[in-house]
Amino acid sequence: MPVMLIDAHCHLDFSDFDADREAVFARAKNVDVEHFVVPGTMSSRWQNVLALGKRDDVSIGLGLHPYFIEAHREADIEALERALDENDGVIAVGECGIDARFDDTWDQQWHFFNAQLRLAKTRKLPVIIHCVQANDQVAKRLRQLKLPAGGLIHAFSGSPEQAQAFIDLGFVVGLGGAVTYPRAKRLHRAVRSLPDDGFVLETDSPDMPLCGQQGERNEPANVAKVCRQVARLREQSEEAIAAASTQTAARLFSLPLDLDGAR
Numbered sequence: 001m002p003v004m005l006i007d008a009h010c011h012l013d014f015s016d017f018d019a020d021r022e023a024v025f026a027r028a029k030n031v032d033v034e035h036f037v038v039p040g041t042m043s044s045r046w047q048n049v050l051a052l053g054k055r056d057d058v059s060i061g062l063g064l065h066p067y068f069i070e071a072h073r074e075a076d077i078e079a080l081e082r083a084l085d086e087n088d089g090v091i092a093v094g095e096c097g098i099d100a101r102f103d104d105t106w107d108q109q110w111h112f113f114n115a116q117l118r119l120a121k122t123r124k125l126p127v128i129i130h131c132v133q134a135n136d137q138v139a140k141r142l143r144q145l146k147l148p149a150g151g152l153i154h155a156f157s158g159s160p161e162q163a164q165a166f167i168d169l170g171f172v173v174g175l176g177g178a179v180t181y182p183r184a185k186r187l188h189r190a191v192r193s194l195p196d197d198g199f200v201l202e203t204d205s206p207d208m209p210l211c212g213q214q215g216e217r218n219e220p221a222n223v224a225k226v227c228r229q230v231a232r233l234r235e236q237s238e239e240a241i242a243a244a245s246t247q248t249a250a251r252l253f254s255l256p257l258d259l260d261g262a263r
């Protein structure tokens with residue numbers, strides 16, 4: 001029996017999937033992608049995320065994503081705190097973070113990110129971090145805060161040294177479609193350098209298409225292809241990569257999985 005895979009980061013609540021969500025789940029399961037971590041992005045969408053979280057095969061985070069900074073209000077921070085109180089099924093704070101491509105909202109991004117990091121710290125929850133062109137600044141902040149439950153640097157794209165800095169802080173890096181591009185030489189070096197328990201597999205669906213699928217909607221079934229490419233880069237078997245990444249995701253997010261039974 002093949003080892004089960006987890007999509008450690010996918011936005012299955014997005015309207016991109018409204019027309020065929022069940023078929024998307026079915027295609028993923030066809031290639032042994034059996035569990036899905038869906039983060040929250042803005043307060044108006046949390047209800048949809050919470051609804052998905054009622055499924056046994058979905059675990060959820062709640063957070064305020066830097067990409068949607070214009071949508072966030074100061075009151076959303078308190079609303080997030082309340083939502084975490086009222087829903088004990090929420091396994092992480094996030095998606096939150098810093099995206100340096102939008103430098104005009106830099107200060108606001110840090111304001112909301114810091115508030116969510118503090119929540120993750122007081123509640124001892126892992127944090128799901130979106131970090132684009134800001135690896136060193138984010139690592140510096142995490143070093144100051146010392147979060148008790150670590151977290152995920154999702155869609156990691158950086159150097160071996162930056163990956164190691166996050167791992168030293170108790171974080172793991174998320175590997176997704178970016179690893180399938182031949183030109184991503186620095187990221188490939190980072191993938192080869194990671195310890196077996198330092199990464200999880202993800203898609204960021206519907207975004208981050210794999211090489212050869214540019215312009216198409218991404219979906220969790222593609223975790224199997226990410227697994228194949230990571231195995232190739234690390235010169236390990238696909239089974240070994242699947243087992244390691246699934247175990248790491250289960251540990252990081254305390255997922256309610258029977259890993260032995262699932263094999």
Ligand SMILES: [Zn+2]
Nearest residue numbers: 009011095204
């Ligand atoms: Zn995301």
